[in-house]
Amino acid sequence: QKEVEQDPGPLSVPEGAIVSLNCTYSNSAFQYFMWYRQYSRKGPELLMYTYSSGNKEDGRFTAQVDKSSKYISLFIRDSQPSDSATYLCAMSPTGTASKLTFGTGTRLQVTL
Amino acid sequence: GAVVSQHPSWVICKSGTSVKIECRSLDFQATTMFWYRQFPKQSLMLMATSNEGSKATYEQGVEKDKFLINHASLTLSTLTVTSAHPEDSSFYICSARGQVRDNYGYTFGSGTRLTVV
Numbered sequence A: 001q002k003e004v005e006q007d008p009g010p011l012s013v014p015e016g017a018i019v020s021l022n023c024t025y026s027n028s029a030f031q032y033f034m035w036y037r038q039y040s041r042k043g044p045e046l047l048m049y050t051y052s053s054g055n056k057e058d059g060r061f062t063a064q065v066d067k068s069s070k071y072i073s074l075f076i077r078d079s080q081p082s083d084s085a086t087y088l089c090a091m092s093p094t095g096t097a098s099k100l101t102f103g104t105g106t107r108l109q110v111t112l
Numbered sequence B: 001g002a003v004v005s006q007h008p009s010w011v012i013c014k015s016g017t018s019v020k021i022e023c024r025s026l027d028f029q030a031t032t033m034f035w036y037r038q039f040p041k042q043s044l045m046l047m048a049t050s051n052e053g054s055k056a057t058y059e060q061g062v063e064k065d066k067f068l069i070n071h072a073s074l075t076l077s078t079l080t081v082t083s084a085h086p087e088d089s090s091f092y093i094c095s096a097r098g099q100v101r102d103n104y105g106y107t108f109g110s111g112t113r114l115t116v117v
Helices: none
Strands: A004-006 A011-014 A019-025 A032-038 A045-051 A054-058 A061-066 A071-076 A085-092 A106-111 B004-007 B010-013 B019-025 B032-038 B044-051 B067-073 B076-081 B090-097 B106-108 B112-116
Touching (some): A019 A106, A032 A061, A045 A071, B004 B090, B044 B067
Parallel strands (some): A011 A106
Antiparallel strands (some): B004 B019, B032 B090
C-alpha cells in the first residue's frame, strides 16, 4: 500500500463547476498537508498549505484535513479553464524540516 | 517571493553520454535542495536530498554513482546523469528549501525533460 493514495483521474468538468480532489494517507505522523498545481512540463506550484486538521480557504480554493480519517480534500469553486492541470497532494511529518511525500496527482480538465 | 531556476528545460542526449542539470535559488540561500524524478502521469519520486557542503543523501534504489549531485554553494546544486541510457529519460525537478514565509519552505524549479536516444 502506498503511503499516499490519490485518484489519478482524469477528471473533466464544465466551467463553473465545483471540483473536489482527494487524498488518503496511511502514515499517522503526517501533520503538514499541501496541495500543488502542476501544468504540463512545469514544476509544481504551491496552492494551499494546512497544518493538522481543519479547513483553510483562499479565494476559490478550500483545503480540508481530517486526520481522524486520514483524508484530505481540495475544493475548487467556479472552476475555470485555466484550472486545467494536474493537482498533487503532498504531506510531511514535520514541515520544512523533512521531505515531502506526494500523491500520484489528479489530472483535471475544465471545459468551456 | 522565492524563485528557483532550473536549466536546461529540456535536453536530448545520446546513450552513454553525461548530462548536467543545474538548480539555482535566485533570491534566497538554500541550505537544502531536493531532486525528484517524475515519469509520465506519475507522481514526484524523491531521488536525493543535498545539503550545502556535504554529500547528498540518496533514497533507496537510487544509484549514487549514476546520479551525481553536487551542492557546492548555498544557491547552486547540480545533478549529473552519468552514462545515460534510454531508461533514464524522465522529467527531473529540483526543489530548494528556504524561508517558511516563501512557499512554506519548498520552492520548485520548472523541471528538466531529459530524453536519451
